[in-house]
Amino acid sequence: MKKVTLNDVSRAAGVSRSTASLVLRGNPRIPEATSDRVRLAMAELGYVYNRQAANMRRSESMTLGLIVTDIRNPYFAGLTMTIEEAAHDAGYTLFVGYSRDDVERQYLQLETMVQQQVDGIFLLPATGSELAPVCGIIDRSSVPVVQLARYFSEELDYVGPDNVAAGQQLAQHVSSLGASTAVLVGGPEHSSARTERIKGLETGFTGSGVAFDASLSAATTNNAAGGSEGVARVLDQGIWPDCIVAYSDAVALGIYAELRRRNLDPGRDVSVASFDDIAMAELLLPPLTSVSTYPELIGRRAADLLLNRIRDPALQPQRSLIEPALKVRASTAQWRPRT
Amino acid sequence: MKKVTLNDVSRAAGVSRSTASLVLRGNPRIPEATSDRVRLAMAELGYVYNRQAANMRRSESMTLGLIVTDIRNPYFAGLTMTIEEAAHDAGYTLFVGYSRDDVERQYLQLETMVQQQVDGIFLLPATGSELAPVCGIIDRSSVPVVQLARYFSEELDYVGPDNVAAGQQLAQHVSSLGASTAVLVGGPEHSSARTERIKGLETGFTGSGVAFDASLSAATTNNAAGGSEGVARVLDQGIWPDCIVAYSDAVALGIYAELRRRNLDPGRDVSVASFDDIAMAELLLPPLTSVSTYPELIGRRAADLLLNRIRDPALQPQRSLIEPALKVRASTAQWRPRT
DNA sequence: CGGTATTGGTAGACCGATCTAATAGAAATC
DNA sequence: GATTTCTATTAGATCGGTCTACCAATACCG
Numbered sequence: 001m002k003k004v005t006l007n008d009v010s011r012a013a014g015v016s017r018s019t020a021s022l023v024l025r026g027n028p029r030i031p032e033a034t035s036d037r038v039r040l041a042m043a044e045l046g047y048v049y050n051r052q053a054a055n056m057r058r059s060e061s062m063t064l065g066l067i068v069t070d071i072r073n074p075y076f077a078g079l080t081m082t083i084e085e086a087a088h089d090a091g092y093t094l095f096v097g098y099s100r101d102d103v104e105r106q107y108l109q110l111e112t113m114v115q116q117q118v119d120g121i122f123l124l125p126a127t128g129s130e131l132a133p134v135c136g137i138i139d140r141s142s143v144p145v146v147q148l149a150r151y152f153s154e155e156l157d158y159v160g161p162d163n164v165a166a167g168q169q170l171a172q173h174v175s176s177l178g179a180s181t182a183v184l185v186g187g188p189e190h191s192s193a194r195t196e197r198i199k200g201l202e203t204g205f206t207g208s209g210v211a212f213d214a215s216l217s218a219a220t221t222n223n224a225a226g227g228s229e230g231v232a233r234v235l236d237q238g239i240w241p242d243c244i245v246a247y248s249d250a251v252a253l254g255i256y257a258e259l260r261r262r263n264l265d266p267g268r269d270v271s272v273a274s275f276d277d278i279a280m281a282e283l284l285l286p287p288l289t290s291v292s293t294y295p296e297l298i299g300r301r302a303a304d305l306l307l308n309r310i311r312d313p314a315l316q317p318q319r320s321l322i323e324p325a326l327k328v329r330a331s332t333a334q335w336r337p338r339t
Numbered sequence: 340m341k342k343v344t345l346n347d348v349s350r351a352a353g354v355s356r357s358t359a360s361l362v363l364r365g366n367p368r369i370p371e372a373t374s375d376r377v378r379l380a381m382a383e384l385g386y387v388y389n390r391q392a393a394n395m396r397r398s399e400s401m402t403l404g405l406i407v408t409d410i411r412n413p414y415f416a417g418l419t420m421t422i423e424e425a426a427h428d429a430g431y432t433l434f435v436g437y438s439r440d441d442v443e444r445q446y447l448q449l450e451t452m453v454q455q456q457v458d459g460i461f462l463l464p465a466t467g468s469e470l471a472p473v474c475g476i477i478d479r480s481s482v483p484v485v486q487l488a489r490y491f492s493e494e495l496d497y498v499g500p501d502n503v504a505a506g507q508q509l510a511q512h513v514s515s516l517g518a519s520t521a522v523l524v525g526g527p528e529h530s531s532a533r534t535e536r537i538k539g540l541e542t543g544f545t546g547s548g549v550a551f552d553a554s555l556s557a558a559t560t561n562n563a564a565g566g567s568e569g570v571a572r573v574l575d576q577g578i579w580p581d582c583i584v585a586y587s588d589a590v591a592l593g594i595y596a597e598l599r600r601r602n603l604d605p606g607r608d609v610s611v612a613s614f615d616d617i618a619m620a621e622l623l624l625p626p627l628t629s630v631s632t633y634p635e636l637i638g639r640r641a642a643d644l645l646l647n648r649i650r651d652p653a654l655q656p657q658r659s660l661i662e663p664a665l666k667v668r669a670s671t672a673q674w675r676p677r678t
Numbered sequence: 679c680g681g682t683a684t685t686g687g688t689a690g691a692c693c694g695a696t697c698t699a700a701t702a703g704a705a706a707t708c
Numbered sequence: 709g710a711t712t713t714c715t716a717t718t719a720g721a722t723c724g725g726t727c728t729a730c731c732a733a734t735a736c737c738g
Contacts, residue, residue, distance in 0.1 A: 005694055016718045021696065029716070046479040051454045052391045052400065053694035056723040061391065063434075063455065072417060072618070077410045084437050088444075093451045095402075096435035098423050105427075112432045115390045116402065140385040224622060257622045279411070283563060283596045285624045344724055355688045360726060368686070392724035395693040 004045045013041040024049065055117060064092045064306070065113035065121040068148070069101040073223060073250045074278040075295055076124065079148065082299030083122055090307055092119070099126045101188065101221070103134070111137050120144040120306045125152050127188040144309040146302045150193045157309065159302040159320045161293035163193050163275075166324035167200020170245060170273055170291050173326055175208035177271060179242035182210050184217035185230040185255060187247030194219070194247060197275060201245065210243075222247065227254025228261075235262065243332070246274035249281050249290055256284065271332040286330035297322045343384045352380040363388065394456065403431045403645070404452035404460040407487070408440040412562060412589045413617040414634055415463065418487065421638025422461055429646055431458070438465045440527065440560070442473070449476050459483040459645045464491050466527040483648040485641045489532045496648065498641040498659045500632035502532050502614075505663035506539020509584060509612055509630050512665055514547035516610060518581035521549050523556035524569040524594060526586030533558070533586060536614060540584065549582075561586065566593025567600075574601065582671070585613035588620050591627055610671040625669035636661045 010020040015038060022030050023038040041047075055061045064087050071077040080096070087094045095118060097109030106126045113121060114137055123145050125134070130152040138145055138156075146157040174182055184201065187194040198214045205212040218233045220226030227246060231254070234241070246252035252274040259266050266272045267286035274281070277292035301320050309315050349359040354377060361369050362377040380386075394400045403426050410416040419435070426433045434457060436448035445465045452460060453476055462484055464473070469491040477484055477495075485496040513521055523540065526533040537553045544551040557572045559565030566585060570593070573580070585591035591613040598605045605611045606625035613620070616631035640659050648654050 003694090007694075017695085018697085018718055018720095019716085022717090025696090031716075034716080048480045049454045050456060050694055051451075052394055052456050053723095054696070055391055056395065056694080056725090057696040058723090071410050071420060072413055074411055074413070074416075077413075077416050081410060081437050084435065088436065088448070093434050093448075093455055094436070095432055096423065097427065097433070098420050109427070109432075112390075115388045116432055117389060117391050141387045224618065253619070253622050260624075279563065280592070280619070283592050285599075342724090346724075356725080357688055357690095357727085358686085361687090364726090370686070373686080389724055392693095393726070395695090395724080396726040397693090 003050075004047045005050070006047070008045055009038065009041045009047050012045060013038045060119050060310075061117040062092055063095060063116065063118045065095040065097070065110075065116075065118040066123075067097045067099055067106055067109050067113075067121065068124040069099050069126060070223070071098065073248070074280060075248060075250065075276045075293075078278070079124075079295040079299050082296045083303055086300060086303030090303070099124075101126045103128045103131070107134060107137065110134065114138075114141045114143055118143060120146070120310050122146050122148055122302055122306065123156075124148040125150050127191050142313075144306060144313060146306045146309070148298065148302055150191045152192070155317055157302075157305050157318050157320075159298050159305060160193065160322065161275075161298065161324050162321040163196035163293075163324075164200040164203070165321075166275055166291040166293060167197045167202075168204035169200075169324060169326045170275070171201045171204025171208065171210070171212070173289070173328060173332065174243045174245070174271070174273060175205060175210045177243070177332055179210055179271060181239075181241040182212045182243040182245055183234055183239060183241040184212075184214065184245045184247065185234060186218065186220045186222065186226045186251030188222055189219035197247065220247075220251070223250050224254035224257065227251035227256075228258040229254070231255045231258045241270065243271040243273060246272060249274050249276040249278045249288060252288055252290075253280070253284075267331045267333075273332050277327050281327070282329065284331075289327065289329045289332040291324045291326050293324050294322050342389075343386045344389075345386075347384055348377065348380045348386050351384060352377045399458050399649075400456040401431055402434060402455065402457050404434040404436070404449075404455075404457040405462075406436045406438055406445055406448050406452075406460065407463040408438050408465060409562070410437065412587070413619060414587065414589065414615045414632075417617070418463075418634040418638050421635045422642055425639060425642030429642070438463075440465045442467045446473060446476065449473065453477075453480045453482055457482060459485070459649050461485050461487055461641055461645065462495075463487040464489050466530050481652075483645060483652060485645045485648070487637065487641055489530045491531070494656055496641075496644050496657050496659075498637050498644060499532065499661065500614075500637065500663050501660040502535035502632075502663075503539040503542070504660075505614055505630040505632060506536045506541075507543035508539075508663060508665045509614070510540045510543025510547065510549070510551070512628070512667060512671065513582045513584070513610070513612060514544060514549045516582070516671055518549055518610060520578075520580045521551045521582040521584055522573055522578060522580040523551075523553065523584045523586065524573060525557065525559045525561065525565045525590035527561055528558035536586065559586075559590070562589050563593035563596065566590035566595075567597040568593070570594045570597045580609065582610040582612060585611060588613050588615040588617045588627060588629055591629075592619070592623075595623065606670045606672075612671050616666050620666070621668065623670075628666065628668045628671040630663045630665050632663050633661050 006020050010017045023035040068076050099106035103126045149160045151158040218230035220230040256266050273289040275291050277290040281288040281290045345359045349356045362374040407415050438445035442465045488499045490497040557569035559569040595605050612628040616629040620627040620629045
């Protein structure tokens, strides 16, 4: 039951290991008669190619790493699947780690991936990454890294939605409803994505007649529990906005639930709008107005970027922003100002 | 900018490579004075451990593989995260592949993982795996495999929900509502999970007064689109059941949407019940009755099983079933027989 | 004081591929 | 017939660790 190696194959086929290796890689210098004999021996012995051994000599491992916070958020699930597909299509196998938005975990995952000699890493940084010794391990190994959806370093590539534009689009739509107050609920406090979305909302609301005060917004974890908690915190302060802007659709789900617990009807008593536009948004009741940030495009673009950088590590760090698109649905359409 | 190796470290510390290697692994035979010197050299040179190289001699790679169909289904997302956590906690790094329920893709992913020398594989088999040459690659490399949630081979470990019991629980609940007809919608036609759930429903409905005909059920992909399509197919045949049993919560989402498109009110005009009990089920309107199949338990159990088998490959193949639990919610509670 | 244990360390084979440089023999050229 | 070119193949070094076997020096023992 021992492992079959190239040596065993070559011996069985009556050639040298070098020749067997050449056959393996389809070298045209080997005539068919010989390569057929080798391939037959492989099949008969049940040979399995050992990539790790090959990697020792070649300088690439044909593996990539992906670290995201939590795929129970469908937005990150979609992003993850796109990246896996791109990696697979390019012949890479993908290591995946879920940081759960914990920098300590993220650090350990980065480190083991680097030790496994990955050729590149997709990183959706945990909040607080800028403070942690994340960079240390990255530039000690000089592995190419592309930041996804959030960023903490200007020296690394970044691909994400144009959050500022997304915020502006949402603000414009909300003000066109005739709302007079809006508040942001949810999202990790110090992430670049949240800061940018706030900035977009602020510029979008400026001069629109809608009162929007970012300091009233409630930062939370990026999931339904966060949404419930965040909206509770806002309402319990006695703030009753015309429109609640959720940090993400995952958060909006929790907002819907908490509003209902308080006998408020989202879309009638208060508008709700959000970011991401996951598939679920359309299926909710009422369907949720959301700015699509196209995780498939982000993933695809990130993969292109990383593969390019692997080919040419000297490339300048790039920032690539994906244009968002507002999807208006009933969660804002049905709402009418209270009289 | 060349890579720093143990050789470089040992030279800088004035010891042999063997000694440096012993320090790396915390061998107690090396006195502190020496190991401190070595560790200092590592830090100064920016040494990064190369696991691939180490794996060549040791017989384990400290990597595991996970192949699932699609994590946009929150049930699989939860399962995936649990397994990643277990792998991480045990010191393993995880390769992940999404088969998209395509045996061809699944086969390629299995093969590259095996070539990467994974120590074990978690496999949520794509439908049709029994027909494909999946086993070939698995037993050629004799890598331990645990099947998740579905199975196609009796010779491999399996961990999943007790689908028969789940079906029975659901059937009993539905018949207690006073419904007189029920139909199953969705799910991949030939998967073991679907067959078992049908079996559970059939035995549960037997003698209960509820007419349930498995041959009327509509098999579809396991997602919202499948649910919409499946329920449309059923209703368009002129079948109007009192209760629709969805293959999974993901499917139920599409069923809700399609019913509404037809001006039917789920939970009033027709009961809906389902399997899985994802977090979303509770947040829907109406909240969805569902049988919880505890992905966290399945993942944890599967991880224990795989790690045990890696330690002792001679173990008999195991089947481990997780006890389900019915969560009754408004999607069945409000329903009253039409008069 | 001779002999045995113990401590601290090392040389060199080894894992399974790739890759360079070389070689034997056949074919082509002069 | 001698030289060159080409084709098919191979020996052996190499990647970066681990592991076995062994050695030298000191400590311990009766």
